[in-house]
Amino acid sequence: METTKILIGYAVYLPVALFLTFYVSKTLFKNSKVYMLDIFKGREEIANATNKLFETGFYLLNIGFALLIMKITIGANDYRNLIEALGSKIGGFAIYLGIMLFINLYFFFRGKRKAKENQRPNPFQPSM
Amino acid sequence: MDYNVLGYAIFITVIVFIIVVVGKICYRNGNIFVAELIPDHLDLCQQINKSLLVSYYLVNIGYCAMTLIGWETILSSQQLVEVMSVKVATIVCILSILHYLNIYLLTNTIHKLIK
Numbered sequence: 001m002e003t004t005k006i007l008i009g010y011a012v013y014l015p016v017a018l019f020l021t022f023y024v025s026k027t028l029f030k031n032s033k034v035y036m037l038d039i040f041k042g043r044e045e046i047a048n049a050t051n052k053l054f055e056t057g058f059y060l061l062n063i064g065f066a067l068l069i070m071k072i073t074i075g076a077n078d079y080r081n082l083i084e085a086l087g088s089k090i091g092g093f094a095i096y097l098g099i100m101l102f103i104n105l106y107f108f109f110r111g112k113r114k115a116k117e118n119q120r121p122n123p124f125q126p127s128m
Numbered sequence: 129m130d131y132n133v134l135g136y137a138i139f140i141t142v143i144v145f146i147i148v149v150v151g152k153i154c155y156r157n158g159n160i161f162v163a164e165l166i167p168d169h170l171d172l173c174q175q176i177n178k179s180l181l182v183s184y185y186l187v188n189i190g191y192c193a194m195t196l197i198g199w200e201t202i203l204s205s206q207q208l209v210e211v212m213s214v215k216v217a218t219i220v221c222i223l224s225i226l227h228y229l230n231i232y233l234l235t236n237t238i239h240k241l242i243k
Contacts, residue, residue, distance in 0.1 A: 006206050046238060049157035050231070056153050057227045064220035067213040 005082050009072045012086060017066040017093055021059065024097050028104060029055045035108040039115045054104075062100060066093055131202035135212055143192045143219055147185065150223060154230070155181045161234045192219055 029051055036047035072089065074081040155177060162177045163170055195215065202208050 007209065010209055040238075045160050049160050050235065052153065052157045053227070053231050053234075056150060057224055057231060060150065060220050060224035060227060064217045064224055067217035068221065070213040070217075071210050 005077055005079070006072050006074065009074075009082050009086050010070065013070060013072070013089055014066075016090055018063065020090075020094060020097060021062040021066065024101060025055055025058045025062070028058070028101060032104075032108055035112050039108075039111040041115065058100070058104070062097060065096060069093065131205070131208050132199060135199065135202055135208050136196055139196075139212060139215055140192070142216055144189060146216075146220065147188045147192070147223070150227070151181055151184050151188075154184070154227070158234070161238055164238060188219075188223065191222075195219070 032054070033047065033051055036051045037044065040047045040050065069089065069092070072082075072085050074085050158180075159174065159177055162173045162180075165176075166173055195218075199211065199215070202211055
């Protein structure tokens with residue numbers, strides 16, 4: 001009956017990983033619009049489009065990674081081993097998500113700084 | 129029940145769904161970038177975008193169909209889940225790499241255009 005325990009593990013792991021990804025990207029991209037507006041000098045359509053594209057990429061990357069590391073192997077066939085394996089899987093995924101979040105934030109800040117640097121030599125002119 | 133056939137059916141369904149959804153999002157949000165490439169010719173740009181979308185579908189779905197040849201024989205439902213997850217994850221990771229590459233190129237060109 002080892003199969004059933006591992007399948008239970010998958011049934012727990014997948015919803016948790018998907019929910020974590022969904023929640024993190026929702027918070028991140030709700031708050032990133034301001035940066036995008038800054039980076040693209042207030043041109044709202046381009047900022048929104050880029051934001052949406054980044055969000056899609058974030059989803060793809062994280063769900064792909066979550067599925068890639070899904071395989072669970074447990075030594076003995078009981079709930080204790082299953083819970084330990086699940087803990088390490090979900091914990092590892094959460095840490096990975098945190099690192100991705102910080103990398104994304106770094107990119108936002110860098111983009112904002114660069115946009116500011118570009119503005120200083122020739123002051124902002126509304127294009128078109 | 130042949131697990132391999134079941135796996136192929138689920139895999140193709142899931143992957144086509146993901147590719148179509150991602151393609152739709154890219155198409156809708158990419159319109160504005162493509163429109164900047166050739167100013168004053170909006171229809172032409174939309175046509176370019178449409179052909180890009182079709183080629184994206186063709187390449188990705190075709191690649192997914194081609195990967196079906198390399199599946200191992202699946203003997204249990206647990207193995208089915210594991211093999212499926214790895215296969216779907218590979219495709220999704222390739223998609224995300226392509227996607228980020230696209231964003232990088234687009235933002236670089238758009239920055240030059242805005243300046």
